[in-house]
Amino acid sequence: MTKDLQPKPQLLSLNDLIIIYIVWFFLAGIYEMTQQLIFEGSPFLTRIIHYLFFITIRLLFIPIVLYLICYRRSLDSKLLGLTLRKFWVMSKIGIKASWPIIPLVLLFIHLPLVYTNTNLRPMIKVTSPEEIAVSLVYFIILFIMTIIPSLSEELLFRGLTFPFLKERLALWQALLLNAIIYGIFYIQFNIYHLFLRIVLGFFTTYLFWRSKSLIPSTILQAFFHATFILYIFGWGFW
Numbered sequence: 509m510t511k512d513l514q515p516k517p518q519l520l521s522l523n524d525l526i527i528i529y530i531v532w533f534f535l536a537g538i539y540e541m542t543q544q545l546i547f548e549g550s551p552f553l554t555r556i557i558h559y560l561f562f563i564t565i566r567l568l569f570i571p572i573v574l575y576l577i578c579y580r581r582s583l584d585s586k587l588l589g590l591t592l593r594k595f596w597v598m599s600k601i602g603i604k605a606s607w608p609i610i611p612l613v614l615l616f617i618h619l620p621l622v623y624t625n626t627n628l629r630p631m632i633k634v635t636s637p638e639e640i641a642v643s644l645v646y647f648i649i650l651f652i653m654t655i656i657p658s659l660s661e662e663l664l665f666r667g668l669t670f671p672f673l674k675e676r677l678a679l680w681q682a683l684l685l686n687a688i689i690y691g692i693f694y695i696q697f698n699i700y701h702l703f704l705r706i707v708l709g710f711f712t713t714y715l716f717w718r719s720k721s722l723i724p725s726t727i728l729q730a731f732f733h734a735t736f737i738l739y740i741f742g743w744g745f746w
Contacts, residue, residue, distance in 0.1 A: 539565045555743050566660040588667035589722035602727025609735050629742035650734035658729040665690045666716040686713045
């Protein structure tokens with residue numbers, strides 16, 4: 509069969525996408541209920557338990573979506589960017605796109621009056637080269653912790669929502685609209701958070717479009733959240 513006669517890959521319908529978003533919000537509602545679990549006198553333990561619930565809920569989303577779209581709808585997971593093809597190459601692309609985030613943020617936090625801003629609640633304040641070295645250990649831990657939540661968001665917004673938009677809009681319109689949807693999705697009425705998430709959404713969508721893989725965009729998002737949680741906004745940023 510020639511290339512021109514090959515069947516066009518089946519994509520998601522609007523109904524499919526709505527069902528997936530309902531699943532996302534249902535799981536998010538379960539997570540919100542776990543927020544009622546508070547350990548009096550131990551806010552750090554409370555934060556850790558909440559985040560473990562968060563990771564578990566996001567992890568559940570991935571197999572549910574794969575069942576809905578790959579098993580029931582017979583969609584190829586490669587169309588969603590879920591492929592280990594050229595894993596190390598894709599990982600290098602993600603790291604190359606992500607590493608400037610750390611030095612840029614470290615430069616930002618040393619601007620005058622940055623830490624006097626009440627919106628900033630960093631997990632660790634860096635004031636010396638020694639503290640930078642120590643903070644990188646915390647960064648690695650946070651990066652590992654944010655991989656699964658980042659993958660679940662990339663699957664939803666880049667693997668599912670972006671191809672749906674790209675089939676119906678011009679490329680630049682799909683890139684921009686997907687970034688805006690991602691930005692307002694958190695419903696956080698904070699202009700800093702909204703702006704940062706729209707910028708992140710644009711770059712992760714662009715990475716996904718160029719690489720056809722969720723690996724680079726997942727790494728970029730994990731870098732982004734680990735850095736901003738650690739050095740600027742604290743746990744409340746996610």
